[in-house]
Amino acid sequence: MKQFIFIVTLLLAKLSFASDLTISTSITSPVSGCNLTNAEIVKITIINAATSPYSGTFDVSYTLNAVTTTESITVPILATSTTYIYEFNTLVDLSACAIHDFTFVVSDINDTNPSNDTVTASITNDCTPTPGTFTGATNVCIGMNNGALDLVGNSGQILDWENSIDNGTNWNSLTNNSTSQSYNNITSNTNYRVIFNGFHGICPNDTVYHLLEIDSISHAGILENDSIHCDTIFPTVIHLNNYTGDNIQWYLSLNNGTSYTNYVNPYDTLSYYEITPNFQFFASVKNGTCPADSSNVIHISYIEQSNAGVIQGVDSICKDEPFHTLTVNGSNGNLLNWQLSTDGTNWTTLTGNTNPFQTNIPNTSANYRAIFQAGDCPQDTSMFQITILDSSNAGILVGANSFCDTINNGLIYVDNFTGDIISWVSSMNNGATFNSIPNVNDTLFYANIKETTGFAVVVQNENCAPDTSALLTIQIIQNLTAGTIVAPDSVCYLSDSLDIFLQGYSDANFWWEISLDSGLTWSNTSQFTPFYTYNTTNQTTNFRVINSEIGCENDTTNHVIHIYKHPTLSSSTDTITLGNSISLLADPGFSYHWTPNIYLNSPSIYNPIATPETSTDYLVEITGPGNCIFTNNFHVIVAVDLSIIVVHNIVTPNGDGFNDTWQIEEIEFFDQNEVKVFNQYGQMVYQASPYLNNWNTDNLPNGTYFYTLKLAKNQPVIKGTFTIIDQQ
Template structure:
């Protein structure tokens, strides 16, 4: 709150939880909080202390949950305030009471201002209360009486007032805004350069050294806080509440209760009582605050004559760099000890080169001490761990070659070198020192060419987890022994005649292992390099990749070393070159004549034949239908293939009937047949082919006349069946002009053997009878009684022998 104006907020709280009822609280007049400019006060208060309001106010109330404030003015003017609850709920009810001026706690007199109006009962739009210049009344309430505001005070410089803030209903904190023209006294200020300057740090130099408590002299901050100010005093408190009400000040040296811990300095104006509260923090360290060093691991060795006792010499100074982490080594004193007690009391330091007493795992304690303050130190521990060197085994690798050098895959000996331990890895070197130091490793370890026979290479066998190593020897030798080659023949009978086939490579073993030690084993490879280096082995069930002929390699080993390499020739023989299936036809109407079935051979190789009929010739004669097979064996390769010939029946057609729909505008002939063949149909007249052959057995728009139906077998050419057919029809026009074409008119399709007794009558257009004709005669010449009749349409009536009657007309043209 600025000393020049009275409008700054004073932050206060009345709370109802977790407070020590024995602690001194500002709930009584004697503990009233002095309000000054720029003061910001935060309190946890509860209850009422002593009941001091009974009978001292005109607002009919008393203390419920109260807070006492003491206000001293330094200028004349007006004094008012606005109290605003943090919660806007209308049920939050705050009251206030003002005593003075210049009263003391033993003689307060009657309140000169008070308000106990309930905002909810008074139907107010808010829950604010206070004193301002627009009101005229000095007291109001209780309940619905009033509007929660009364007239502010006219004050003089030097006047002191007590203001009681009380909350009968609710639980919300509040803030207080001072209004009016009068001014408060200003509190003293904290003249330290920053809040961080007041923080205090100490080392935990009091036993026990790891409980993070020690003593602090808080008074070292007094001059920093007071600075050049006079008539001020500085006191220290554990809590802000204690500081606000001046309860339980810290006297003398202080031992912290938590780490870090916040404590409070209170700087008070001795003349006005105004104060400021300054928080700062206490920190307790265990000395030089460094992380715990990592464990120190070494691999067991034979420097002490025993490479498996779990004891080696550790150079402890190696850990100094990790502890210093780049800082000046002169700032710290680092010593190593066998126990925590030795480290804490700085006794019995270990030598820099330390031979561990406890095999394999020993805890070591390091004291990290501030070189300028020996009481400020840290103790950390780490483990001295001795790791087992892996067990390795010498090995020998024998390679096959016809001279003294060959490529070796050194890694093929890994299982033997490591004793089949999966967590061990190998590196190969030309000499022992390189292997010991891990330098100049052989790069081409999977394709290493030896330079002498035999040759020793050195192997660093390392545990991939611990990184500990041991050295083994690998002896390389050349073997010039030979083994027998072999050949495997198969027929291309797997359903795909492509020259590729599955081979059982073990079929070659009787040939290859003839004369070889009985303990020998075989591995198979696609090429010689892989066989030599044991790379990319292939399965014994192998499908060749080169059609018809391919060579693979068998590596014979004895005691896991190369004994010899054999070639295995894989041959895929072709099957006889034939069509596996054929379809032929036999004309049943030609029985007992025979047809020839042949084997379909297309080359001059030597073959043997076996037919399903039992015959063994290249071809056979049959006069029946059915399925016939012949097994064709290539005598040279032993490969066989089966040919199947299916003989299906065919036959000349049998004409069952011919249906004729004639004497109409669209004469239709339908031929009905049966038989085993596939048939085509045609009509022939006296001049030859009337229609071409067709697969449809129905003929449409057939002119009247006599025809021969031809039915031929096209399935196997078994022959043609014929039958005459008669179609009754008549011309629509005739031209009796003597040119020899259409000079007469008569019906067609009648023969002496078909409809010969039919009767034909001709009439003119008026129904006059003109002529009766015989269907077997020459026909009508267009005359009547020797006279030519005119061009016109003429009608006819036909009575066929089969009883049908036909009436229609035709045209005479000249």
């Protein structure tokens, strides 16, 4: 018995002091898989690699994410090359979708071969992919569509996009593993699908579907023909035929199509009563996403009954008048024609259907009638009777005389007149105005006329227009007067020819004379009319008019025209930089008018400030003494200093206070600037005029963008690119 105990003791001592434990590289648990949990079992296989059995206590551990879990194991006896499966008491969290790297270690103080004590293993957790949802159109218009379908809320790995135009029977690969798929001008219903799997390819694939349906082109169809109604209240129905669409809107115009308002009715038939005498409808039809189409316009007219109204005109008229005019008032409808009858039975259609109607005078009394018709309404007729009279004739006056003294008398009589004398008239201003003389006899006596006077007689035959005879003038030659020369006191040097005239003179023989030496000598101009054209405007000139009549004393009037000379015309050329100003200085004068008047602080002062955007020629008209006008010319050359403009090529709109907006240095000095920004597809994504360095890119995607910059309206375009980065 003592001998057995001694042998066992020796054996145990040998087991404890000569160990070589190792871990199998094939980890029992966990293993890579889909959707591992946060409580996975850790189980390893321990191998006795020593040449003798093992018995005792040792430590095993695993390290994951820098956290080590250690547990102690007591093994009664483990034969050589045999295994021991150990399950850790502590569960491990492998729920994160990732590759989890384990380090397993077996530790025994008597291990003679520590090189095989450590084993590493990588366990992959692949999570089920989330297909997400589509954003984008569900319907597009045939032949006029482009856009993109975007996938949002998805997880996992996109393997490919596919589409099908036969409702999913056959699918075509689009070779696209992004979250966006573009389409352009598709012509049939198209199914799209995206195929996913987990990021590590362990979990089974998943698929998400989207149908993009095609809408046919909108067609508004045809409305029935225009309609005209001859009654006052009418119900009717308009039908819209042969249309394509699911959204019908009707539009009404009360102003002959100048503007339309929505007439609420979603149906393809429209019932209505009279709205106004004239109105219009059209229908707008929209099919799905396709643009709306408009039908033809239908005109609805409300026609009152035909009414020929009342003919108005002169019912008694002189036969010698060239024409007379008839007017219809209170009528309704179209004037079809005018007709004439001299016996009331037989009617002749006259040329013309106007209202008022102007026609020749018939030779005898006659009847007129006007025929009206409104639409298809029955015709209506109005009548008018006219009587023809002989015309008034004032005849001829006899008995004219002229006198150069103040004692005169005589008799005027009228001969060969037709009608009744209703008055005599006199005029002292050659017929400009008349004074009535209460005399209805065919003779008129005059005496002691103080000034030249004209006489006439007024004769009227019944309702005919009065006739006034030609003016019979009795000329009274009093003391002659040369009148007054009407002309300016001064004119500008070398100005255009000047018309001067004589007023307040008495009729007689008169002529014009001029003097160029202040009246020392005079030249006869051979001008014998009250008007004289003055062509020599280069020196001061004296004018005089001499009025003469045999038996009367001559009279003379004088006038001097002074000549103002203007200063020498001047001009200048100056150069400024765009955005700067220059003071323009005109020659002295009384008033100023600058052209062009743009870019000036005032166009009516002698020293305006000019701030032109382009090179400009300015002209100032200066009014000087005698209202003479002379000019100055100024040529302002505008140079653009592009060196001060610096366009930043980076925008980082992340709110950190640096480059959050697109900056163009010194742009504030060009308040007429214009900026346009385009994406890589040539689409304009931003525009501003003026640009104020305040654009934060409006959440545009990161990338390179193109810009055009014009500093002023007539300046060249600057082009370039800039990049948007770090949008998050």
